Amino acid sequence: MSTEQPTETRQKGEPILSVENVRTSFYTDKEVIRAVDGVSFDIYRGETVGIVGESGSGKSVTARSIMRLVDNPGRIENGRIMYDGENLLDKKPKQMRAIRGGSIAMVFQDPLTSLNPVYTVGNQIKESLRLHRGMSGKEATKEAIELLEAVGIPDAHRRIREYPHQFSGGMRQRAVIAMALACDPELLICDEPTTALDVTIQAQILELLEDIQEERDLAIMFITHDMGVIAEIADRVNVMYAGEIVESAPAVELFESPKHPYTQGLLNSIPGQGLEEGGRLSTIEGDVPTPNEEPTYCRFAPRCPKAFAECDTVHPVPVEVGDDSTQHQASCLLYPKNLSKEEALDVHRERGAKGGDQR
Numbered sequence: 001m002s003t004e005q006p007t008e009t010r011q012k013g014e015p016i017l018s019v020e021n022v023r024t025s026f027y028t029d030k031e032v033i034r035a036v037d038g039v040s041f042d043i044y045r046g047e048t049v050g051i052v053g054e055s056g057s058g059k060s061v062t063a064r065s066i067m068r069l070v071d072n073p074g075r076i077e078n079g080r081i082m083y084d085g086e087n088l089l090d091k092k093p094k095q096m097r098a099i100r101g102g103s104i105a106m107v108f109q110d111p112l113t114s115l116n117p118v119y120t121v122g123n124q125i126k127e128s129l130r131l132h133r134g135m136s137g138k139e140a141t142k143e144a145i146e147l148l149e150a151v152g153i154p155d156a157h158r159r160i161r162e163y164p165h166q167f168s169g170g171m172r173q174r175a176v177i178a179m180a181l182a183c184d185p186e187l188l189i190c191d192e193p194t195t196a197l198d199v200t201i202q203a204q205i206l207e208l209l210e211d212i213q214e215e216r217d218l219a220i221m222f223i224t225h226d227m228g229v230i231a232e233i234a235d236r237v238n239v240m241y242a243g244e245i246v247e248s249a250p251a252v253e254l255f256e257s258p259k260h261p262y263t264q265g266l267l268n269s270i271p272g273q274g275l276e277e278g279g280r281l282s283t284i285e286g287d288v289p290t291p292n293e294e295p296t297y298c299r300f301a302p303r304c305p306k307a308f309a310e311c312d313t314v315h316p317v318p319v320e321v322g323d324d325s326t327q328h329q330a331s332c333l334l335y336p337k338n339l340s341k342e343e344a345l346d347v348h349r350e351r352g353a354k355g356g357d358q359r
């Protein structure tokens, strides 16, 4: 972290969540997979931070690391996750359970992973209210109905007595969001919450999240592989590739002026943009590599149209790339632009040697 905070950031006060140089690895029989490899980012109150990247880039493992839900053979090996001034990695399992579904709630792609088929939707919301806010009886029923109304479920006093299978996909995801809100969270982590829904319903859910955020000053971490969705919802974007954040910027700036060749490639693959001759959508050739060794090179180089010899021997660290702001970083040897190629390479070599992800 730099000691010089840009004005805009300083005005927002302290971040509600600071992920600092986190590494989470999976110890399989064959190899050690560094699924999250030196990841750092902040989330401020009332802000939506997007995490975007192709399948396998480490988005979900990042979310699960924050929630301390990494299963065997996975281990969080390095870094700090500061929440409300305390490191979540130091919390006992019991303390973590209180935080999960309490001040930090999570919404997954498949609402059925969060809903129990044998209980009514109302009873599940009421159970959350009982556990996290000590409510019961009529008071809890009233609050549960209000929550269902707040997430746009019509006829809430009747639907509260229905089971998850009686809800449509979109309504189920709304119910899951109501359940998350029942705990009155400060931070909502959404992992592809709209991916399984059709486009119209997806738009409605995104709108709902924005409304709720405004009402409650909620911080949202939003994971998706869809740049279009990011454009809709994020204030700030972190682009992930093979376990690392390769670019981080305010959303508007990222879309207007992407710096990392990977981000540029992702943006070219949005329908309606970057159409090749003949109208075909351009995509980035090849797949995300499995990050199974310490990066002493750029993991994107094999797919990068701008790669040069040093990309195979120098690990890029995040450097400032903003045209006029100090909140735009990219991990790419092409930058900083104001330096010669040799000077820029030295910046990456030196900072990499000092321990990598020092922003």
Ligand SMILES: Nc1ncnc2c1ncn2[C@@H]1O[C@H](COP(=O)(O)OP(=O)(O)OP(=O)(O)O)[C@@H](O)[C@H]1O
Binding pocket: 026, 028, 033, 035, 053, 054, 055, 056, 057, 058, 059, 060, 061, 062, 071, 072, 073, 074, 225, 290
């Ligand atoms: N249980 C596990 N065992 C071994 N490796 C795992 C496990 N879970 C995740 N990984 C590794 O971590 C990498 C990142 O996974 P992650 O689920 O975070 O990707 P993602 O960016 O969320 O992708 P998607 O868009 O497909 O959800 C995977 O490619 C895989 O190599």
Ligand code: NI
Binding pocket: 059, 060, 061, 191
């Ligand atoms: Ni995922």
